[in-house]
Amino acid sequence: MGRKPCCDKFVVKKGPWTAEEDAKLVSFILTNGHCCWRAVPKLAGLRRCGKSCRLRWTNYLRPDLKRGLLNEEEEKLVIDLHARLGNRWSKIASRLPGRTDNEIKNHWNTHIKKKLIKMGIDPITHEPLHQEPDPIIISQQMPHSPSNNNNNNCLNSENFNYSTGQESPENANNQTTSNDNLTFPRKNLTGYETQKDDDDDPLMSCIQSETFLDDAFWNFANTSRGDQDYTEFGLSSSSSSSSSEDCNSTWLLDYNDFDFDLECFNIDMSTFEVDATIN
DNA sequence: AAGTTTATCAACCGCGTGCGC
DNA sequence: TGCGCACGCGGTTGATAAACT
Numbered sequence A: 001m002g003r004k005p006c007c008d009k010f011v012v013k014k015g016p017w018t019a020e021e022d023a024k025l026v027s028f029i030l031t032n033g034h035c036c037w038r039a040v041p042k043l044a045g046l047r048r049c050g051k052s053c054r055l056r057w058t059n060y061l062r063p064d065l066k067r068g069l070l071n072e073e074e075e076k077l078v079i080d081l082h083a084r085l086g087n088r089w090s091k092i093a094s095r096l097p098g099r100t101d102n103e104i105k106n107h108w109n110t111h112i113k114k115k116l117i118k119m120g121i122d123p124i125t126h127e128p129l130h131q132e133p134d135p136i137i138i139s140q141q142m143p144h145s146p147s148n149n150n151n152n153n154c155l156n157s158e159n160f161n162y163s164t165g166q167e168s169p170e171n172a173n174n175q176t177t178s179n180d181n182l183t184f185p186r187k188n189l190t191g192y193e194t195q196k197d198d199d200d201d202p203l204m205s206c207i208q209s210e211t212f213l214d215d216a217f218w219n220f221a222n223t224s225r226g227d228q229d230y231t232e233f234g235l236s237s238s239s240s241s242s243s244s245e246d247c248n249s250t251w252l253l254d255y256n257d258f259d260f261d262l263e264c265f266n267i268d269m270s271t272f273e274v275d276a277t278i279n
Numbered sequence B: 001a002a003g004t005t006t007a008t009c010a011a012c013c014g015c016g017t018g019c020g021c
Numbered sequence C: 001t002g003c004g005c006a007c008g009c010g011g012t013t014g015a016t017a018a019a020c021t
Helices: A020-032 A040-044 A049-059 A072-083 A089-093 A101-119 A133-140 A202-208 A215-220 A243-253 A269-277
Strands: none
Touching: A020 A040, A020 A049, A049 A101, A049 A133, A072 A089, A072 A101, A089 A101
């Protein structure tokens, strides 16, 4: 018995995607959207499993993705969020515009984990490694513990010293800030909309009560959101963009031969032209 | 230069969850 | 209420590149 396979394993192709497959998928989704991932490969003319198409799109082909390694601020945020959420990578990724859960998970396992260990911090508990863990305390402080949702046990980027692994006592009791009207950026195909679906999630409520998630915190990712600046999409609208930012958008240039309908993204195509001239 | 080890990350797999019937 | 389907998530694998011996 066992679970029915999601697709015919003798028909679907596996392994790395080719440029041609990428082009087919991007072209199809930008034109038609993805009403049903299972149907996408068939309709797009791909010998892939729908699951694989979704993954390829969300992790690599989506136009709003940033490319390149996480910067210092993003890393810090990932550590903060991991301390609260544990390995809930998709939740963590939802707080980092242009980053995917897979990317963050990989980065955590290959970079951050090692850094924390080097600093003497347990990457699982976020406690100093030299301390013998108390199972009772850990159970109370585990990010997934419901009892932890509204307390001050969460480590906070503002008062946690990643060099020492200690929380500074003067700030430890000042974590709750007024955020009655706080809204959070959320990625979707059309950009950002007010986050609502996490309202009922006590863990997310815990996060949303933290200072570091105030809009100002996101300035590192977007310094002029209101003026058609798509830096969080990896699209630089400025002619002074750095080389790394240029790299962020070069992937799209590979597809400039295709007849894309980008209206669904609310993206000003002139943005692309600027980068194209830079390159 | 060749072989080996380590690091990185794209992609796969299986399971949990939500939803419609 | 139970069942099946589809999606999304998190853990894991495997291919490749880079570093090392």
